[in-house]
Amino acid sequence: MTRRLQISAAAVLVAVLVCASCATEERTPGAPIDGATGSAPGLGWTLTPSDAGIEGGQFRDPVQGSDTDSMHSGSISDGSTVVTLLGRLDGREFVDATLVGASIADGSVRWRTPADDIVGCGEEFVDGQVVCYRGNTGTTSEILTVDTESGESSTRDAAFPITSLTTADGHVYTSRAVREGARVAVFRGTADALDADWSVQFDSTASPDAPFASTMHTENGIGLFDDGRGVFAFDLDTGDNLWSRTVPDCARSGVASRDGAVRVARADCSDPTTIVGSEIIDTDGTVLAATDSVTLQQPTFDSPAESSPLLLGTGGYRPSNPDPVWTDESLVWAVPSDITGPAAAFLSTNGLAYAVTGSVALLRNTDTATESAIDLDTGTTLWSRESGAFAEVGALDGDVATLFGPEVLRGIDVRTGSTVWDIPVAALDDEGIDRQSWPMFDRVDSDSIDTDSIDTDSIYTRALSISLLRAR
Template sequence: MPDRTKLALLAAAMTAALTVAAAVVSVSYALAVDGRPATTHIPGTTDAAPGIAWTLDAPTLLDHKYAAFRNPTVPTHFDSGEAGFTDFGDVFVTMAGLPNHRSGNFDRATMIGVDAEDGSVLWRADAGSIGGCSERPAAGKFVCYSSSFEDDQMFVTFDLNDGEVTRTPTEWDIFGLDTFEDRVYTIEGNVEDNDVRVHAGTVDDPDAYWSKAFDIGAGWEEIAFGKTITTKNGAGLIDLGRAAAGFELESGTQTWTAGYPDCSEDVTFAGDLLQRVRRDCDDYSVKGVDLLDPSGEVVISTQQRFTQSLEEAEPTDDSVPIIVGDSGFDRRTGEKLWTSSLLVSDPDGDNPNGTAFAMFGDVVLVRDPQNQSVSGIDARTGNRLWTQEVRSSDGYAFDGRNVVAFDDLLRATDIRTGEQAWEIPVDAMVESDRDSPRILRETDQSLIYATNATLISLR
């Protein structure tokens, strides 16, 4: 069993570092036209800019001026301060509640099902004490597990259609789960004793397909707030901080492992491949990068002393090269296709850093910190498509044609030409949200601008 005293101290330390503010705005809905909601023009914008399809307000939903939205996949036993929602196509799920600055908890945590088309609330359900949830559904359910602070853990599911909650007790000590194609993958055990097991099953029978033991471990403090299991395109990744392992989704067969005594590797998904960063055991500097296929075979390997951190690394298809170091590689064969000096910044000559920060379709965005500019690079050829001077931004999203940067403005730039498409002042949509965490995400329905207090659909 996990040491709950340790976990409580970790949660308190994390909470003390977070500051949470909630802006209060009003709810508004556009009128329906031909069965599809119309949009409301935003003052001060051109006709090319999207309008507001709907807004959803947390204070109004909970009838409390300090109510806030939170990412529904994170634990509820402390307040993450992370605004957000999960996109399930026709339905969005968000979590609303009350930040408690004294206890550090997120009180009255409530799961909310939202119609993605018109913003109407489809259902709401008591979240209870949640330890984490998957970002993908399984069998029409939003799949979660209860907090390890609870004496008896449970699987918790929310029906996406009506919000019906099912709580199923389990003897497992769960510390992570993920879903893929209606299968549920659960990781449990005692990481401090290298007693880790992964189970594959269904919502109703979580070990129906297989159960496998993995001889890896870590300290509870290393996994308390991170994502410990990720599944994608036939491959599974266990990430315990100091140790990691890969496995096949179909059989559970372990494909590779990394960790002590190597003390040198970070592993994440990079599109359809797994990226393994090799580090020096003394100073933890980067020694190189390997790209592995789902079976664990190394497809690409470099010796360069820097990495790229892409916010969006999903290509439109597997013919789009993957960016590793200063080059573009064929992700299927590992062949190096091109090299560009735009992908590395090293003004001092001995401290190289990757400059790529986002990839949308087949265009890579890179920063030039010396010239304070952003460029778009064709991922297929390595050619620069455009360059523009920019100020810093809180993040980027993609609406299918334009890359949209945001801070106090939403600024859309044509991804292929670099021409400005439109701008939207944030204060024309909401009251001041300067101190609130903000995200901008593209969905099948629209762009969603989210703060602690508000979800806004732009279309």
């Protein structure tokens, strides 16, 4: 899954007022990358593990933590400093874990801070600090903060055992471990006082030994707490419960699209692993679309066009109309005949969509080894071809989507499937696929508020390199 900086309307207004009469600072264009084609961005700089002080190390995503090896690379940035996690692999353990802060301007390492046993960090800086936590399985947790300019760190005990921690718009959000007889609670505050702003409780019916771990998300302007049996949406400013799906209407896997609407999988309350349908719910609780189809479309990049039908199950739906505009029963994995039992039941619910890019859905069919795109207005296939290397969408600029993966970094026209630009990833590091974790592509707001522009800097983090990409 990719992340983007969340910028408040107030921040945009301040930036406009401050810079209304000032000239835009001139940037140095990116240098051409060997083997790149088309309008590919250039290279600002590349940082390797040895450059950052750990020979033979690998980069990982601070949000995923260092407690175990997440196999996901990544970083956090505010446009001035980029922070990543660096360490060595020892089986499934990630040892000698270190948070590393580097300058966005030139990639120079500013600081290194030990980060062993980190469960996770917030996706955004708060008051110039990275906020992380340790301990999510016992009775105590602690908060670690690191100053993004100096690397100075501080640790303090948390007031309660933490199960999840996120950061958004300058605030720290945490959830408390469920204890027998206690209600689930979510808090907003600071690193020093986790409940300084508010605390709310939800009527969760999940038990501490539930098959799904609880999760919390604060992306795209809405808070979501998912206990594996119910989904609770809350207002990020006040904590007010906006809507919920729980007994007798159990749901799980709540994920917000970029317009704030939330996809949920409806589940059997007696067995949350059994899917009975899905819904798309607006921020006020209005059901925009619903289906009894057990096919789940779970795009990792979900940026729908307001005017197009919503992709749900095996069809396209318009709000307030219970009937699909079009249907296509092939939008689900075909389960091979030699797979039966729970594995077959699981695969039979997997939809093919891995991205919704405006009025186009991108599909990947592992069974037929094909990738394709459909027009969400009509359900018709726009193009289809043999699958290439596995990739996800990291950004969308008009009709051009940036695809990224361990072996892929390219821009394609989503309506035609044609390649607009391509960068051979071996030009960034040449250690090969065997040593690569899942990478991350993220836009950086370095010179302007507009993070949706192709001219905006991007960070591409792999296991063996972290690179700043910039328009040439």
